Amino acid sequence: MVLLNFTRTLSTRELVQRFTTWNKHRTIMMCAKRQARMAFVKLDNEKNRLSLSFKYESDFVADRLFTINRGQEEPIETSLTRLQMNITGIAMKKFRKQKQKPRAQENISNSNDANKGCSSNENTNNGEDKLKPSITIEDLNGTIIEPFINNREAFRTGHVLNIDGKRFPIVVDAPTVVRISLPKIMMTGFPIQAYVTLEHANLPDCVFSWWRNSVKGETFADYAKDDIIKDKSQTWLRIRGESSRTYNARPEDVGHKIMVYCEPRCGPVVGVEVSAVSSSVVNTPPERCAFEDRHQLTPDILPDNMFRVVSYNLLADVYARTEFSKTVLFNYCPRDALDFEFRKHLLIKEILGYNGDVLCLQEVDRGMFKHELQPCLSLQGFDGIYCEKGAEGAEGCAVFYRKSKFSLTESNRDVLSEKIEEKECLADIRCVVEKNLKLKDRLRNRSTVLQRVLLRHVESKREILVCNTHLYFHPDADHIRLLQAYISVRLAEEQLRKVDEKVYCIP
Structure with a gap:
């Protein structure tokens, strides 16, 4: 044995x-x-x-x-x-x-000779x-x-x-694709993102291949054998030259479904290849988007000794999909245009078109950052930091910076209602607020967050402090917004003092 x-x-x-x-x-x-x-x-x-x-x-x-x-x-x-x-x-x-x-x-x-005497069943x-x-x-x-x-x-x-x-x-425990899917809405000229959940795999190492289904009468003479997949219901043709997680749909894709294969990898180790097929076909986008006129003002990326800051409120899907938003806040807007599956394509294209070097985004859904913004903007040379709001969660702020111009030195998340109770530099504000119980309660119940990101400019070695926040929106809360803005300025000033002390400190 x-x-x-x-x-x-x-x-x-x-x-x-x-x-x-x-x-x-x-x-x-x-x-x-x-x-x-x-x-x-x-x-x-x-x-x-x-x-x-x-x-x-x-x-x-x-x-x-x-x-x-x-x-x-x-x-x-x-x-x-x-x-x-x-x-x-x-x-x-x-x-x-x-x-x-x-x-x-x-x-x-x-x-038959070897089986003489046996029944046909045998x-x-x-x-x-x-x-x-x-x-x-x-x-x-x-x-x-x-x-x-x-x-x-x-x-x-x-x-x-x-x-x-x-x-x-x-x-x-080899590299594994746990889940993979494609967007519900796909349009030419807009990136299609493969949503992938991996185990024991490194996403940058993974290899993707993109395919579109053939239509009746289409010939395959120009395709090699390895570029054709036939299954029971249809034939798929490889979209040549595409191996990343993102694919920009082309005019020839209109009316076709899209399939993506992901081969999970971690260094030299390769796992089982898994595919996903889109639930709809590629469509043509709106004839012209309003932001395309604004893009004409920012046609190029600025030189290394200059930088452009872009600030944009995305309108988080967690708010846009409510019935109140559809019937009251945005009752003038077609339901299709409020659909996040449609909006996210336009948002990414608009933000990229401003050719910014520092992007300050508000009302960013957690999923939007993880599955859309981070992978798509990383392909364009950006890195990003997500900063979720306080108790409510679900959405927050995000800062992206162009890696060729900036490196990350420090990142901080401040829930303003908590900082006013903790920070010594806010003691005078806290003292005034304590005298008005209604004001104190209203300020304390807000989950507003301040995102502070300290960046170092690659060329000049100088540092810049980027502060990103989304103040309380309510129409009758201008006094709350004013206090939140002042608290944010105080926190930024405190950090700048510490940076100056560090720079000029003599050992």
């Missing part, structure tokens, strides 16, 4: 180097046809489960992804039997279809039995692991899943 050898476990890099082409000048080849196939295991220790995913094909199984989810303590014999049943079930369907064709039957049937069963693959797991030395060993110990990085002689190196 042979048990597991736990003396040494291959590192992920060693495993990749063993089964793939690697050198110091190139990363691992990303084409699935050239890349060594692997078996990916994901551990869920909270539920004591693990999932196994791998791509497999044989004479009777088209290239497809197989996945099983089993308990970590379950013997591998039980799990491998389940996997064998899954593969056999798929193979059986094709076997039975081909059995009805004379040529296919000749290829898979045993000779012949069929004998043929079907051959479809069951032999499945084992091997350790680092190539020794088959005993069937009573549990899944957690058997499915380890460096071990190999062997299916009828086809070897799949096992990788535990």
Whole structure:
């Protein structure tokens, strides 16, 4: 009896180097046809489960992804039997279809002489039995692991899943795409963002490919075999030259659905490629946007010794989608134009068109920052900091800066209603406010936040303090806004004094 050898476990890099082409000048080849196939295991220790995913094909199984989810303590014999049943079930369907064709039957049937005296049912069963693959797991030395060993110990990085002689190196907690989707509304000239949630993967390392579905009568003569995907319902054509998370829809995409593939990666390690298809087709945008006239005033990015600041209130979707906003605040606005899926495309295009170097944004939804602004603006050379409001959460402020001109020195978040109670530099304001209980309560109940970002100018080495806030909006709250503005100025002045002291401090 042979048990597991736990003396040494291959590192992920060693495993990749063993089964793939690697050198110091190139990363691992990303084409699935050239890349060594692997078996990916994901551990869920909270539920004591693990999932196994791998791509497999044989004479009777088209290239497809197989996945099983089993308990970590379950013997591998039980799990491998389940996997064998899954593969056999798929193979059986094709076997039975081909059995009805004379040529296919000749290829898979045993000779009549060898089966004399057997019934036709027995012949069929004998043929079907051959479809069951032999499945084992091997350790680092190539020794088959005993069937009573549990899944957690058997499915380890460096071990190999062997299916009828086809070897799949096992990788535990490999780069994984948890979720992927596309926007509901897509328009030409506007970026389409792939929304991706990853595990054990580094987004900048991931490789994307973009596809559009073909229309009736379209020819594929100009497309290589690898640039065409055919499924049951339609054919997809690769959009050449696109490999990033964002794709700018083109005029030729109008009327077509879009599909994106994401191949998750972390350094040289590659996970299972996953795709998403848009729920709608690409449309034409509004004939002309009002902001395009304003863009004519800012046609270029300023030289390195100058910078432009842009401030913009996005109108958070958490407010725009309420019935009060639709019927009272913005009753003059078509419902479609208030739809965030539509607005977000226009917002990003407008903000980028001002060619700013420092962007101060207010009413930024958490999701808008994470899934839209950060990935899209990062491709344009920006980095950003998000600053959520106080108790309400859901939205806040964001500052983006052009990395070629600025570097981040310091970032601070101040909830003004809290700072007035804590900061010594606000003691005189606090003393006055304490005398008016109504004023005190109203000021205390606000979640207004001040975002302070200290940036260093790359060329001059000088620092600038960027303060970004969204004061209390209520029409009868001008006195609250005045106090909030004054508190913000005081906090900014305090930070500037500290910066000056640091600069002129002599050790």
